[in-house]
Amino acid sequence: xxxxxxxxxxxxxxxxxxxxxxxxxxxxxxxxxxxxxxxxxxxxxxxxxxxxxxxxxxxxxxxxxxxxxxxxxxxxxxxxxxxxxxxxxxxxxxxxxxxxxxxxxxxxxxxxxxxxxxxxxxxxxxxxxxxxxxxxxxxxxxxxxxxxxxxxxxxxxxxxxxxxxxxxxxxxxxxxxxxxxxxxxxxxxxxxxxxxxxxxxxxxxxxxxxxxxxxxxxxxxxxxxxxxxxxxxxxxxxxxxxxxxxxxxxxxxxxxxxxxxxxxxxxxxxxxxxxxxxxxxxxxxxxxxxxxxxxxxxxxxxxxxxxxxxxxxxxxxxxxxxxxxxxxxxxxxxxxxxxxxxxxxxxxxxxxxxxxxxxxxxxxxxxxxxxxxxxxxxxxxxxxxxxxxxxxxxxxxxxxxxxxxxxxxxxxxxxxxxxxxxxxxxxxxxxxxxxxxxxxxxxxxxxxxxxxxxxxxxxxxxxxxxxxxxxxxxxxxxxxxxxxxxxxxxxxxxxxxxxxxxxxxxxxxxxxxxxxxxxxxxxxxxxxxxxxxxxxxxxxxxxxxxxxxxxxxxxxxxxxxxxxxxxxx
Numbered sequence: 001x002x003x004x005x006x007x008x009x010x011x012x013x014x015x016x017x018x019x020x021x022x023x024x025x026x027x028x029x030x031x032x033x034x035x036x037x038x039x040x041x042x043x044x045x046x047x048x049x050x051x052x053x054x055x056x057x058x059x060x061x062x063x064x065x066x067x068x069x070x071x072x073x074x075x076x077x078x079x080x081x082x083x084x085x086x087x088x089x090x091x092x093x094x095x096x097x098x099x100x101x102x103x104x105x106x107x108x109x110x111x112x113x114x115x116x117x118x119x120x121x122x123x124x125x126x127x128x129x130x131x132x133x134x135x136x137x138x139x140x141x142x143x144x145x146x147x148x149x150x151x152x153x154x155x156x157x158x159x160x161x162x163x164x165x166x167x168x169x170x171x172x173x174x175x176x177x178x179x180x181x182x183x184x185x186x187x188x189x190x191x192x193x194x195x196x197x198x199x200x201x202x203x204x205x206x207x208x209x210x211x212x213x214x215x216x217x218x219x220x221x222x223x224x225x226x227x228x229x230x231x232x233x234x235x236x237x238x239x240x241x242x243x244x245x246x247x248x249x250x251x252x253x254x255x256x257x258x259x260x261x262x263x264x265x266x267x268x269x270x271x272x273x274x275x276x277x278x279x280x281x282x283x284x285x286x287x288x289x290x291x292x293x294x295x296x297x298x299x300x301x302x303x304x305x306x307x308x309x310x311x312x313x314x315x316x317x318x319x320x321x322x323x324x325x326x327x328x329x330x331x332x333x334x335x336x337x338x339x340x341x342x343x344x345x346x347x348x349x350x351x352x353x354x355x356x357x358x359x360x361x362x363x364x365x366x367x368x369x370x371x372x373x374x375x376x377x378x379x380x381x382x383x384x385x386x387x388x389x390x391x392x393x394x395x396x397x398x399x400x401x402x403x404x405x406x407x408x409x410x411x412x413x414x415x416x417x418x419x420x421x422x423x424x425x426x427x428x429x430x431x432x433x434x435x436x437x438x439x440x441x442x443x444x445x446x447x448x449x450x451x452x453x454x455x456x457x458x459x460x461x462x463x464x465x466x467x468x469x470x471x472x473x474x475x476x477x478x479x480x481x482x483x484x485x486x487x488x489x490x491x492x493x494x495x496x497x498x499x500x501x502x503x504x505x506x507x508x509x510x511x512x513x514x515x516x517x518x519x520x521x522x523x524x525x526x527x528x529x530x531x532x533x534x535x536x537x538x539x540x541x542x543x544x545x546x547x548x549x550x551x552x553x554x555x556x557x558x559x560x561x562x563x564x565x566x567x568x569x
Contacts, residue, residue, distance in 0.1 A: 021242045027308050028293065031097050042098070044238035047304050049281060049297045049477060061085030063442040069385045069481035073424075078385075078481050079283070099293045100311065105318055113318050114411030121323045121407035124223075124268045132159025133404060134221045134266070136259070138203055138252065139228030141165065141182045143342035144273070144332060147397045148226070149182075153192045155401070162218060164201045164208060164229070175200045185342070185531040203229045203248040208255055219262035224404055226271045227252040232346055234300045234474045241305040249309040253316040253324070260322060269323045269410060271403050276330045276389055276415050276486040278307040287487045288328075288413050294484070299477040310413075317411065325409045329396045330389035330417040330486065331478075336502035338538040339510030339553070341393060343530040345522050348390070351475050352430075352512055354468055355380060356521035359434040365459065372435055379437045381444035381472065382479035384424030389417045389486050392502045402495040414490040418501040423479050426508060432557045433512040441480045444472075506553035510541075513552070517564060533569050540567050 024047060030038040045051045061081060069078035085091055103110070135152060139145045140163035152158045163182070165175050179198030186193075201208035207215060229252075231244030249272065256270035279286035280294025280303055291310060298304045310326065317324040331348055334341035345353060362374050399416050403409055423438075430436040439448055449472055456465035491497045515521055518533045541552050544563050552560055 021239050021247075024304070024308075027101060027311055028098050029101050031099055033097070035099075044301060044304065047098070047298050048301070049299060051297070058085070058090045059442065059446065061088075061090045063440070066383055066440050066442045066481060069383045073385050075385050075481050100291065103311075103315060103318075105315075110318050113321060117317070117321060117323045118408055118410045121269055121410040124266070124323075125405065125407050128223060128266065128268065132157055133223045134159055135161045135404075136164070136218055136222045136225045137161060137228065138164045138208075138226070139230065141169075141178075142228060143344040144329075144393065144396055144400075145228045146182070146185060146342045147335075147393050148228070148400050149196070150186050150188065151397050151401055153186060153188045153195065158195065160195050160197065160221070162197045162199060162222070164203070164210075165198050166229070167200050167202050167209070170200060181527070185527055187531075187535055203227075203251060204243050206251060206254070207258065208251065215258070219259055219265065221266065222259050223266050223268045224271060225252075225256045225259060225267075225269075226273075226400060227256075228273050230273070230306070232302060234302050234347075235470060236301065238301045238304070241301045242308070245302075245305040245309045246312055249313050250316065253313060253320075253322060256324075257316075257320050257322050267323075269325055269403070269407070271325045271327065271400065272313055273400075274310050274313075274326050274328045274413075275303070275306050276328045276417055277303045277484070278310045278328065279484055279486065280304075280307065281482060282484045283482060285485050285487050288415050288490050291413075296482060300474070323410050325403050325406075325411075326413045327396075327399055327403065328413060328415050328486075329399075330391040330415070330420075332393055332396055333390050333507060334392065334511045334514055335394045335538075336392035336507050336510075337394070337551075337553075338534075338541050339507070339514030340518070340534045340538055341511070341514070342534070343519070343525075343527055345519070347475070348388075349511070349515060350471050350522075351380070352515050353519065353522035354471050355430060355434050355436045356512070356516055357464065358468075359436065360521070361456075361459070361461065375435045376437050379439035379444060379448055380427070380430070380479075381441040381449075381476050382423040382427060382438045383441060383481040384422065384427065384438070386423035386479055386481050387420045387483045387485055388423060388426065388478060389420040389484075390504055390507070391416050391418055392507050395497070395502060398497060399491055399495055402497060406495050409490070409494040412490055412494060414494060415486045415488045416491055417486050417488050418504050419488065420485060421504040421508070425505060429505065429508040429512060433509065433516075441476055445476065503553075506551065509557075510553040513560060513564065517567065536569060537567070 024042045024044055028042055030040060030042060032038050065078040065081040068081055069075050135158060137145060137148065140149055149161065152161055163179065165178055170178055175198040179196065183193050183196060199210065199214050201210045229248060231241055252272070253270070259265060260267040278291060280298040281296035282294050283296065291307065313324060313326065316322060333348055341349060362371050366374050396416055399414070427438045453465045453469055456468065492499045514537065518530065518537050524530055524533065545551050552563065
């Protein structure tokens, strides 16, 4: 009875709350040591690990635990030191405990609904046998979106692709004009380009603020909606991230439901992209089925709002019976064979580009024999035992394409990862390519970083110093010990992807070599020029591989540099 009442009230309740920025207490509650709810406000900052970098006494045990992990490779020892600190009065502010509020439906009811959704998705797909698929994509001009457009543009069973362009990106131009510049970045023949169409809209508005005629056409033709649009600006405040991720997810779900519910709808599935990092920082393996509040909080508001968006999406799916597939990529880097990343300069690419530019600056300021000495004072903060989950761009695109034909994935959360790689392995690649050393994250935050920023400003690189400071604020939390490990397997079991996952060591080397040569460590920003360079780079990587029998991503740095010198753009 209660479930029926909630279902009846759901549209009104959700419309009220989803259209405005909600405090964390709408999704999260504070609990005491016995698990009983505790009344009181929860600020967004209380959900972040950085909120608990507190007293000098805290810093002592942070340094000790981080040093133990960094020097011994034993995170259990670091946890023991952390627990000792708590007993001795450190981390008092971190004693707060939170949990996600219970879902407003019984687990048995959710299981029953998901089974029904799988069945109807399979029936809808069966009806489309022999007919081309029609896709509607948000975020198609992002770096994952561009790779997806390249893939579906070459597929015979995809008849049309409608891409939503954010109104703010048009800047006085028509969707067709902006769309033409997007297509110019792809490597597709003219007949394939004809299947693309671009329309104007806003994912943070009801029905995407789309023209009624366009909406009616999409309702009559769309078989799959792929929602890629999101904000990955880790520096943005909670309110802005909430609108870009949670509010947009609600409106995307509403839009997909409108497509699914129209008379004689050909609609099969709504494919929502989330992230593995919705789980935050856990000291246990994060499963694909459960979403539990992280024991060590979240790294930033991006993770917080993506977690809230995942809750919103799941609740909407159950209450409205929307056929949804949730894909959760890890940190996405370049193509596993070429390193090409469609011009992405965020997260790990930002770290690589910053280190690369510092490396070049040292070569400009010092003779070659002094560079390794100087580099020891320009370290990057990381703990060698920290785990970082990465996934190549082509693996994500492969999953998106596979989801088009996998109704059994409906109602499931699917982690897209290659199993992670230690920060020590990442540092090894950086050391080989960029002569980059690492230091304890706590030491770096309190001592090395201030000195580095002072040095950069002293040599006339104030703008670069500010960008470097922002990067450290973003990236440092991902390079500490105690990073989450994400379970995986649904990508193989449900989507049919290969169990042979790409070699992350190779992909990392390719990323560094690609960013140095193609992007010039972030200095080349023109999208068309980057597309031209990436096309030539991919051909050259293939040429070297065929000529030598060794993949460029497997070559030692010195051997590859001899080949790299021959590439002229």
